[in-house]
Amino acid sequence: MNQTKLKQAEPEHLKKAVIYCRVSSKSQETEGHGLESQETRCRQHAVAKGYEVAAVFPDTITGGGDFMKRPGMVALLSFLDAQPHESFVVIFDDLKRFARDRDFHFALRNAFRAREAEIECLNFKFDDTPEGEFIETIMAAQGQLERKQNGRQVAQKMRARMENGYWIHDAPVGYRYETIKGRGKLLVFDPPFDGIVREGIEGYANGRFQSQAEVKRFFESFPDFPLKRTKRGELRQQRITKILTSPIYAGYICSETYDLNWLEGQHEALISLETFEKVQARRSGITKAPKRKNIGEHFALRGMVTCACCDTPLYSSITKGNGGHYHYYLCQTKTCDHYGKSIKRDKIEGDVGELIKQLQPTRHHIKFITALFRYAWDHKHNQAKEIIQSGKSQIKQLEKQIEAILTRIMATSNEKIIQTYENKIGELEKEKLLIIEKLQNQVEPKGSFEEKLEPVLQFLANPWKLWENGNIHLRRTVLKLAFMTHIQYDRFEGPRTPQIALPFKALSAIPQGQVFTGAGRET
Numbered sequence: 001m002n003q004t005k006l007k008q009a010e011p012e013h014l015k016k017a018v019i020y021c022r023v024s025s026k027s028q029e030t031e032g033h034g035l036e037s038q039e040t041r042c043r044q045h046a047v048a049k050g051y052e053v054a055a056v057f058p059d060t061i062t063g064g065g066d067f068m069k070r071p072g073m074v075a076l077l078s079f080l081d082a083q084p085h086e087s088f089v090v091i092f093d094d095l096k097r098f099a100r101d102r103d104f105h106f107a108l109r110n111a112f113r114a115r116e117a118e119i120e121c122l123n124f125k126f127d128d129t130p131e132g133e134f135i136e137t138i139m140a141a142q143g144q145l146e147r148k149q150n151g152r153q154v155a156q157k158m159r160a161r162m163e164n165g166y167w168i169h170d171a172p173v174g175y176r177y178e179t180i181k182g183r184g185k186l187l188v189f190d191p192p193f194d195g196i197v198r199e200g201i202e203g204y205a206n207g208r209f210q211s212q213a214e215v216k217r218f219f220e221s222f223p224d225f226p227l228k229r230t231k232r233g234e235l236r237q238q239r240i241t242k243i244l245t246s247p248i249y250a251g252y253i254c255s256e257t258y259d260l261n262w263l264e265g266q267h268e269a270l271i272s273l274e275t276f277e278k279v280q281a282r283r284s285g286i287t288k289a290p291k292r293k294n295i296g297e298h299f300a301l302r303g304m305v306t307c308a309c310c311d312t313p314l315y316s317s318i319t320k321g322n323g324g325h326y327h328y329y330l331c332q333t334k335t336c337d338h339y340g341k342s343i344k345r346d347k348i349e350g351d352v353g354e355l356i357k358q359l360q361p362t363r364h365h366i367k368f369i370t371a372l373f374r375y376a377w378d379h380k381h382n383q384a385k386e387i388i389q390s391g392k393s394q395i396k397q398l399e400k401q402i403e404a405i406l407t408r409i410m411a412t413s414n415e416k417i418i419q420t421y422e423n424k425i426g427e428l429e430k431e432k433l434l435i436i437e438k439l440q441n442q443v444e445p446k447g448s449f450e451e452k453l454e455p456v457l458q459f460l461a462n463p464w465k466l467w468e469n470g471n472i473h474l475r476r477t478v479l480k481l482a483f484m485t486h487i488q489y490d491r492f493e494g495p496r497t498p499q500i501a502l503p504f505k506a507l508s509a510i511p512q513g514q515v516f517t518g519a520g521r522e523t
Contacts, residue, residue: 017051017089019043020076022059022097035060038093045122051089055079067099067108080115088117095124095139101147105140159258165266172248173197173226174270187248187267196222198270201244205271205278212283216240244283250276252433261426262433273437298327300475301349301487305329308490310336317342329489343491349475351494352487357464359482359500391439398432 019042023034035058046053057079059072067073080088090112092098098121099105112119119126124139158168167187171177174197176190200218203209209218216235219225227235247254251269252262299316306313314329327345331338402425409421467478479487485499 014050014052015089016054016086017046017049017091018054018076018079019046019056019091020059020072020097021056021093022061022070022072024061038097041093041122042091045091045120049089049120051091054088067104067111073108077111077115080112080117084115090117090119092119092121093123095121096146099140102137102140102144105136105144159260162253162255162258162260163263165253165264167248167253167265167267172246173243174249175267183266187265189268189270193226194270196225197243197249201249201271201279202275204244204282205275212237212240212244215244244279247276259422261422262429264433273434277434298472299329299345300472300479301329301352304476304479304483304486305348305352305489305495306486307331307333307336307338308488308493308496309338311486311488312336313486314343314489316345338491341491343489348489348495351489352479353464353467355487355495355497356467356478356482359463388439391435394435395432398428398435402428402432 019039021035021038021042023038039056039058042056043053055076057072057076059070061070061072076090098119099108109119124136126136127133161168161184166184171187171190174190174194175187177185178188180186196219200209200215203218204212204215209215216237219227219240220229220233220235225235227239229235243249247262248265248267249270250273251265251267252273253265254261254263298318301314302316303313310331310333312331312333315332317328317330319326319328328342329345329348330340330342333339405421405425405428409418412418463478463482466474469475483498483500487498488496490496
């Protein structure tokens with residue numbers, strides 16, 4: 001009896017409702033529990049009105065513009081379209097969650113009307129009367145005004161922070177953000193990727209990588225390099241170009257969005273401005289990349305000794321046999337009479353060592369070269385002072401030009417002319433920064449003249465000692481400093497005398513008893 005009365009009291013069909021929630025950022029979703037609290041209030045409203053909640057559609061997207069760019073709203077409308085014979089009530093927590101744009105507000109209202117869906121807001125009552133539509137228009141316009149004011153305020157704050165030298169966009173590869181007390185988020189190096197990016201940029205600047213494609217392959221060789229890859233595991237070339245052309249790596253802030261050019265950044269530079277300019281010059285085809293080096297780890301003469309018959313560099317080879325490894329040099333020119341004929345590494349490098357033994361100067365020569373270096377040291381010191389003075393003068397001239405252009409900008413209202421002037425100021429500012437960087441490199445050398453001279457004299461006095469050490473890199477250094485040309489080597493006759501480098505050539509031409517005075521020589 002009681003159960004029969006209870007069934008009769010229950011409504012035959014509950015009205016169905018869907019809930020729409022929206023927050024403007026992921027932080028509001030995770031930290032402020034915005035979506036959860038909105039859904040709770042909307043469900044309480046549905047219970048109070050006797051609605052059955054059929055679905056909830058959340059959005060975590062900023063902006064109050066086109067509602068068709070919100071995944072949650074698109075899903076909600078698709079849900080209504082899939083059930084054309086059902087009538088739903090769409091519940092919002094706040095009118096600002098509906099649409100913060102007057103035109104899109106009423107476009108969304110019409111979209112719900114076309115689907116015969118009612119809309120209910122917890123803090124606003126929709127009314128289809130002329131008076132109600134007027135109030136709704138004002139509320140929608142107010143939401144639009146607040147959105148635009150907030151956007152302007154955010155843009156102004158972001159621009160001001162960039163003007164103070166702080167990068168505000170996503171951290172470029174090689175950097176990460178770290179919160180510093182009193183400074184906020186600051187770009188800091190992100191090992192090991194900072195070293196990889198630096199090596200890639202500097203490698204392209206100095207010719208180690210002769211094309212951007214080679215830089216790309218270098219970055220691809222690191223599986224964890226933090227750039228999105230294609231299905232084939234390749235990096236996109238435009239991402240590599242962005243790395244090579246971003247002034248951020250040279251320590252400067254540039255932004256087309258905020259019209260900022262070459263502001264000194266608060267972060268530490270990954271490369272020098274000079275390196276950055278070399279990269280841009282290479283990309284523009286202004287400079288030609290030097291020949292790529294290929295240095296063997298076991299062959300000091302690789303690339304420096306040629307076949308006496310055909311004058312082409314000898315190749316190096318390591319063979320394995322009889323329980324050991326054997327090192328050889330050989331000619332690989334097929335038309336050469338010595339093609340494929342190997343020469344033991346120890347023999348050819350020993351013969352070259354005999355040439356180096358002959359370069360040892362006398363004590364008199366060492367005294368002469370000491371006086372010569374003293375003169376050069378003083379001359380370089382005075383030259384550095386002149387460079388600094390000249391650089392400061394150039395900076396003053398550039399500042400005068402910038403000031404003159406700023407005066408012209410204030411006197412005109414033509415946007416095209418203003419843009420031209422601003423571009424010119426950007427070029428002058430960059431030129432000024434390059435001069436400042438060069439002046440910073442003109443520092444007073446540390447240590448005494450004697451301390452700097454000692455390693456030079458050690459080499460000049462006894463280059464054979466360094467060669468005898470056996471270190472590959474030291475041997476190559478000796479060869480570069482001692483000889484101006486490749487060493488031609490005949491497998492029967494041995495090495496032919498190469499052209500001696502200027503220091504040793506000059507020493508050999510100095511007669512005994514001659515003294516260097518700085519202004520000339522006297523006997």
